[in-house]
Amino acid sequence: MRLGRTATILLLLTPGIGLIVFFIGAVIYIAIAQSFGYYNLLGESGYSLEFWETLTGRKAYARSVRYSLYVGFWSAILSVALAYPLALWLRKPFTGSLTVSAILKAPLLVHGIVAAFLFLNVISFHGILNQFMVWTGIFDEPRRLQNDDNAIGLLFLQVWKNMPFALLLLTGAVQAISDDVLHAAQDLGAGAWARFRKVIAPLSVSAMQAALIIIFIGALADFTFQTTIGPTNRQSLAQYMTFFKERGRWNDAAVVGVTLMALSLVGAIVLAAAARLIFRGRLR
Amino acid sequence: MIALHQLNRGLMIALILICALWLAIPFTYAVLWSLVDPAEPWTPDNLLPPVMSFYRWEFAWQNSLLQPALLNSYTLAPTAAVMTLILATPTAFALGRYDFPGKETAKLVALLPLVVPGFVTAIFFTSLLYQLGLAQYRFFAILLAHCILFLPFAIRILTVSFEQVRQDHIDAARDLGAHPFARFQVAYWPALKPGVMATLLIVFIQSIEEFAIAYIVGQPGFVTVPTLLYSSLGQDFNRPNAAVLSLILLVPNVILMLILERFLKSANPALASGKG
Amino acid sequence: MPAISIIDVVMRFDRFTAVDHVSLDVEEGEFVTLLGPSGCGKTTLLKLVSGFLQPTEGRIEIEGRNVTGVPPEARNTAMCFQSYALFPHLTVAENIAFGLRQKRLPAAERRDRLADVTGQVDLGDHLPKLPNQLSGGQQQRVALGRALAVRPYVILFDEPLSNLDAKLREQVRYEIRKITRDFGLTAIYVTHDQSEALAMSDRIFVMNGGRLEQSGAPEEIYRHPRTRFVADFIGSANVLDAEVVGEIGPNLWQVTTALGPLAVSSETGPAARRIPVAWRPETARDGAAAHNTVEAVVRHRSFQGHFTDLIVDAGTTTQRLQLPRSAAREGAQITFSIAPEDIAFLEPDA
Numbered sequence: 001m002r003l004g005r006t007a008t009i010l011l012l013l014t015p016g017i018g019l020i021v022f023f024i025g026a027v028i029y030i031a032i033a034q035s036f037g038y039y040n041l042l043g044e045s046g047y048s049l050e051f052w053e054t055l056t057g058r059k060a061y062a063r064s065v066r067y068s069l070y071v072g073f074w075s076a077i078l079s080v081a082l083a084y085p086l087a088l089w090l091r092k093p094f095t096g097s098l099t100v101s102a103i104l105k106a107p108l109l110v111h112g113i114v115a116a117f118l119f120l121n122v123i124s125f126h127g128i129l130n131q132f133m134v135w136t137g138i139f140d141e142p143r144r145l146q147n148d149d150n151a152i153g154l155l156f157l158q159v160w161k162n163m164p165f166a167l168l169l170l171t172g173a174v175q176a177i178s179d180d181v182l183h184a185a186q187d188l189g190a191g192a193w194a195r196f197r198k199v200i201a202p203l204s205v206s207a208m209q210a211a212l213i214i215i216f217i218g219a220l221a222d223f224t225f226q227t228t229i230g231p232t233n234r235q236s237l238a239q240y241m242t243f244f245k246e247r248g249r250w251n252d253a254a255v256v257g258v259t260l261m262a263l264s265l266v267g268a269i270v271l272a273a274a275a276r277l278i279f280r281g282r283l284r
Numbered sequence: 285m286i287a288l289h290q291l292n293r294g295l296m297i298a299l300i301l302i303c304a305l306w307l308a309i310p311f312t313y314a315v316l317w318s319l320v321d322p323a324e325p326w327t328p329d330n331l332l333p334p335v336m337s338f339y340r341w342e343f344a345w346q347n348s349l350l351q352p353a354l355l356n357s358y359t360l361a362p363t364a365a366v367m368t369l370i371l372a373t374p375t376a377f378a379l380g381r382y383d384f385p386g387k388e389t390a391k392l393v394a395l396l397p398l399v400v401p402g403f404v405t406a407i408f409f410t411s412l413l414y415q416l417g418l419a420q421y422r423f424f425a426i427l428l429a430h431c432i433l434f435l436p437f438a439i440r441i442l443t444v445s446f447e448q449v450r451q452d453h454i455d456a457a458r459d460l461g462a463h464p465f466a467r468f469q470v471a472y473w474p475a476l477k478p479g480v481m482a483t484l485l486i487v488f489i490q491s492i493e494e495f496a497i498a499y500i501v502g503q504p505g506f507v508t509v510p511t512l513l514y515s516s517l518g519q520d521f522n523r524p525n526a527a528v529l530s531l532i533l534l535v536p537n538v539i540l541m542l543i544l545e546r547f548l549k550s551a552n553p554a555l556a557s558g559k560g
Numbered sequence: 561m562p563a564i565s566i567i568d569v570v571m572r573f574d575r576f577t578a579v580d581h582v583s584l585d586v587e588e589g590e591f592v593t594l595l596g597p598s599g600c601g602k603t604t605l606l607k608l609v610s611g612f613l614q615p616t617e618g619r620i621e622i623e624g625r626n627v628t629g630v631p632p633e634a635r636n637t638a639m640c641f642q643s644y645a646l647f648p649h650l651t652v653a654e655n656i657a658f659g660l661r662q663k664r665l666p667a668a669e670r671r672d673r674l675a676d677v678t679g680q681v682d683l684g685d686h687l688p689k690l691p692n693q694l695s696g697g698q699q700q701r702v703a704l705g706r707a708l709a710v711r712p713y714v715i716l717f718d719e720p721l722s723n724l725d726a727k728l729r730e731q732v733r734y735e736i737r738k739i740t741r742d743f744g745l746t747a748i749y750v751t752h753d754q755s756e757a758l759a760m761s762d763r764i765f766v767m768n769g770g771r772l773e774q775s776g777a778p779e780e781i782y783r784h785p786r787t788r789f790v791a792d793f794i795g796s797a798n799v800l801d802a803e804v805v806g807e808i809g810p811n812l813w814q815v816t817t818a819l820g821p822l823a824v825s826s827e828t829g830p831a832a833r834r835i836p837v838a839w840r841p842e843t844a845r846d847g848a849a850a851h852n853t854v855e856a857v858v859r860h861r862s863f864q865g866h867f868t869d870l871i872v873d874a875g876t877t878t879q880r881l882q883l884p885r886s887a888a889r890e891g892a893q894i895t896f897s898i899a900p901e902d903i904a905f906l907e908p909d910a
Contacts, residue, residue, distance in 0.1 A: 016375025
């Protein structure tokens with residue numbers, strides 16, 4: 001009977017979770033194996049550290065790691081930092097709050113590539129931003145704002161696209177905190193900042209972690225924004241990996257791919273742990 | 285009280301203004317660019333394009349890869365939606381109606397496709413296809429990858445739906461002598477329906493929008509609307525064409541998302557959006 | 561100087577008036593109750609005192625200082641919430657010390673106060689636990705301890721016992737009363753439970769529809785309800801519409817009611833010719849007496865242990881009485897009487 005039940009459950013899980021495990025497992029396995037020289041499409045296969053050694057020795061690799069971490073980290077932090085005050089503002093419904101929240105969340109409906117295109121239009125050399133700046137006299141003449149070296153435009157777009165997602169998660173979490181609990185804190189002498197720091201943030205830390213992790217991984221592995229509006233003198237990891245793949249250098253692509261997965265994992269854990277330590281003062 | 289009220293009003297007006305700039309101006313630009321007639325280019329000294337027509341729309345329709353892209357996207361998406369639903373249902377049933385050790389772990393494992401970066405999945409899935417010698421079946425490869433990529437959403441939503449099926453409804457139906465089908469109709473379906481609709485819509489939208497897999501696995505030759513738009517932003521950047529493609533990608537999704545929002549509200553407020 | 565003065569306070573939400581021209585004083589060390597049905601404005605009044613709401617009109621003074629406009633965090637009050645409102649992410653110790661941290665007290669003093677308070681509310685073994693690991697009664701004590709730890713000038717209770725089961729409720733009543741007495745705290749206690757109010761308070765303020773109906777010591781409110789509402793709400797008295805016939809003796813008045821002619825004892829006399837009168841079910845006496853003997857038919861009987869509840873038809877009305885030992889069955893004819901001093905004139909209807 002018990003055995004039958006276990007078998008039934010396993011059978012039920014197979015087409016869903018089973019498929020996921022098999023597929024994602026195969027993908028991760030291939031990536032790791034290829035980074036160590038196995039499964040070569042051309043030439044010999046066999047264990048080799050050569051690809052890791054040559055690639056990690058390269059400046060371009062280190063630059064690309066640093067750059068992707070920079071984009072991932074700041075996209076996540078800025079999106080969440082911007083979403084928090086808005087979530088608190090929208091905690092209680094008021095006249096027009098639904099409209100506000102709909103406007104704020106609208107970028108969720110806009111595809112990333114479309115967003116990149118819209119952004120290009122606005123900041124292009126003859127775009128409205130440049131015209132406005134020249135008209136107000138802040139700029140003497142139109143400037144080239146596209147693909148700026150510090151990736152400010154890219155970060156702006158990342159935040160534009162991801163902030164609504166953070167807002168969605170945080171609004172739910174912040175609304176779940178009862179008025180009584182906030183009142184109790186206030187009654188015991190906690191001002192606005194103390195209420196945020198000691199009560200609101202610790203109680204919404206799970207949503208904060210989820211937002212940080214998901215935005216971080218997305219931005220870390222970004223390809224489309226980087227190749228359309230990112231700095232031309234930098235390469236993101238996904239771009240670097242695609243570069244190798246297009247030249248048939250699967251082993252090099254695999255090294256970058258495994259790096260990307262490892263950074264996602266480590267970065268996510270670090271961000272989640274940091275958020276919890278800062279706002280809860282303990283890890284559990 | 286009064287001051288707070290006024291503050292809120294002020295904040296709101298400021299916010300709506302910013303958002304008009306935030307959304308309205310970029311979109312107006314996109315629409316205007318899509319209407320630029322090639323007879324006369326839109327130069328920065330003009331506020332509006334000097335000549336406007338639907339030429340770009342017609343051109344895009346007749347001469348670019350738009351038709352195959354639309355065909356591919358809109359065959360892929362509904363197929364992926366239905367297949368994902370079928371694949372996810374047994375798992376969601378198990379997670380929603382049974383208690384077993386490791387259930388929480390199973391729920392976490394189901395989120396794996398969301399955590400592995402899309403380009404990593406795309407590239408090494410392609411590699412896998414080459415290893416297996418299946419790289420020429422692009423449509424089916426992308427379909428399979430989409431199903432797996434969006435299974436987490438389907439499993440999540442349907443699990444909640446199955447949890448909401450009330451045991452006392454099932455028991456009452458049995459007590460009153462209902463056959464399995466009647467039981468399904470009266471106890472399961474009302475709880476499942478919003479979840480099923482939401483799953484179909486979410487997978488549909490996600491599949492239409494998906495870029496990494498379609499771009500990497502589809503190379504060369506297989507286009508979907510996002511990959512076509514992406515290439516129009518690349519080497520042969522043509523602003524009016526890109527504007528047309530942007531709007532084609534955008535408008536149906538906005539409509540679908542609005543429908544989705546209604547379903548999700550009735551299914552589970554916590555999942556108010558499937559985007560991630 | 562009263563500890564708290566509420567002076568002609570009005571609180572309006574849009575068109576709804578939750579508190580309507582209420583004035584009251586609470587003396588230092590006094591334990592007062594705001595008693596009334598839900599929606600009577602008692603919780604709103606408490607929120608006005610704690611500072612979560614600002615009055616539309618009027619002002620509030622604490623320790624003789626006008627606190628209108630002062631936010632809750634700057635008021636020397638502490639509140640015990642109906643939901644307890646414990647911080648779920650903090651341990652019992654951290655919950656209790658929360659207010660002390662906000663006051664930036666030195667660590668040594670925080671420790672001392674924590675030790676003091678945990679002794680008072682008997683939570684010694686639970687300090688490292690999280691609130692969700694405690695029972696309802698224990699959570700209630702944490703909420704009380706958290707409020708006591710800041711040594712407030714005024715402690716405010718918002719129906720703190722309504723989530724406890726009946727037996728525990730009686731015990732916590734005594735604890736709350738003992739602690740407030742020991743600390744010499746001024747307390748305002750909001751409840752809709754009349755027995756809680758009668759058992760705990762130095763003074764009761766009965767509220768209805770945003771207005772103050774009557775205030776006084778528990779015995780006075782019980783014995784001498786002034787309005788139809790107070791008579792009915794506290795101890796569900798029998799209220800009858802009476803017409804005054806005249807004075808028939810020293811402080812003794814003759815009235816006619818649906819129950820028949822009655823003699824009412826009153827020092828002040830009736831305020832109008834048509835006036836409601838009230839008497840309490842437990843004041844009925846078995847058998848005939850010199851005044852107010854009533855013949856009745858038992859319509860419904862329910863045995864309650866130390867008394868028997870009877871619903872009877874008498875005169876042209878239905879009344880409720882409680883007799884200590886009555887063998888009367890349903891349908892039986894009984895005779896009972898009410899002493900004139902147990903019947904009270906109420907305020908005439910507006």
